[in-house]
Amino acid sequence: MILPVVAYGDPVLRKVAKEIDANYPDLDKLIANMKQTMYNASGVGIAAPQIGKSIRLFVIDATPFAEDEDLTQQERDQLKDFNKVFINPKVIKEEGDEWAFSEGCLSIPDIREDVFRQENVTFEYQDEKFETHQQTLTGIAARVFQHEYDHLEGVLFTDKLSSLKKRILKKKLEKISQGKINTEYRMRFPNLKKK
Template sequence: MAILPIIETPDPRLKQVSEPVAALTDEHRRLMDDMLETMYDAPGIGLAAIQVGQPVRILVIDLQEMPEGVEDDGTNEDLRVRRPLYFVNPEFLEVSEEVTTYNEGCLSVPDQYAEVDRPSWVRARWLDYDGNPHEEKIDGFLATVLQHEMDHLEGILFIDHLSKLKRDMVLKKLNKMRRAAA
């Protein structure tokens, strides 16, 4: 496995629509393995293939939750339980009218966060790592993360859901951060 470079805004590749995977291959599985390693290293909880320069409809998610009864106080990172999820050619069959708001961030818009409204649940269909089909109603935080990552497959960033004023403020802060780091 390898850690891949993550594309950051304003790279135009982030705006392209990803292509469906015609047939899942070992090359796609290697990509998913590399995406997971890249995501864990970043660190993040979701990554779409386009974020590592591959315009295919693949994404990985791992919420890396704490075990039952262990409080997430920021000092127990090594206790997080990894349960990677693989989504190939994901699609929404239905979305709720009820909306949930989360403070979202993105590895392609580093260290910037903003509240985004999304449907509180989705019914999705996808193929897993081995090409097995799944169809499931997904809610809660996983539903939000899945929607965020699926936006990447359509060339949409979380900041595209913000008002122009808020989006400009986030981009201004990002540019200021980059200049300070240079």
């Protein structure tokens, strides 16, 4: 089932999400719905807070990036199978040079900005069977993971912009929260004025 994506301004996007265990109700169905919602919105990742659930869960399918000719062969190889579910992830370390890349977010449609992030991330997470894994990602794969992980910490990519950029985007962000935007996918707007 395709779920509405929660828009910028909703308090759920600012909460630190809670860990879950194997007894979480209908988890398989939730994961399937999140994937369907992500694909419907042409996203490469979606976190549970973006569908209104403050739990430590996100899904990523960054395989479309594997076709990018500008990436190194190592990066393309890492991305070609990067379709995973992450439950209760914990970042162990981020390292390497910070680099800029234009990011967007399903909760903040029509805004893309360069965000600086470190190039490598090592983390631990659980899969759908609640088996624990440790992994290190680099480049685009690391960035997609870091973006979704931030959602679990109540952080949005716009928080990482300069104060000048934030001021420039303020009106646009207010309009998004009020539903004054057209998207190809269903959204839930926190400040939508009822007519």
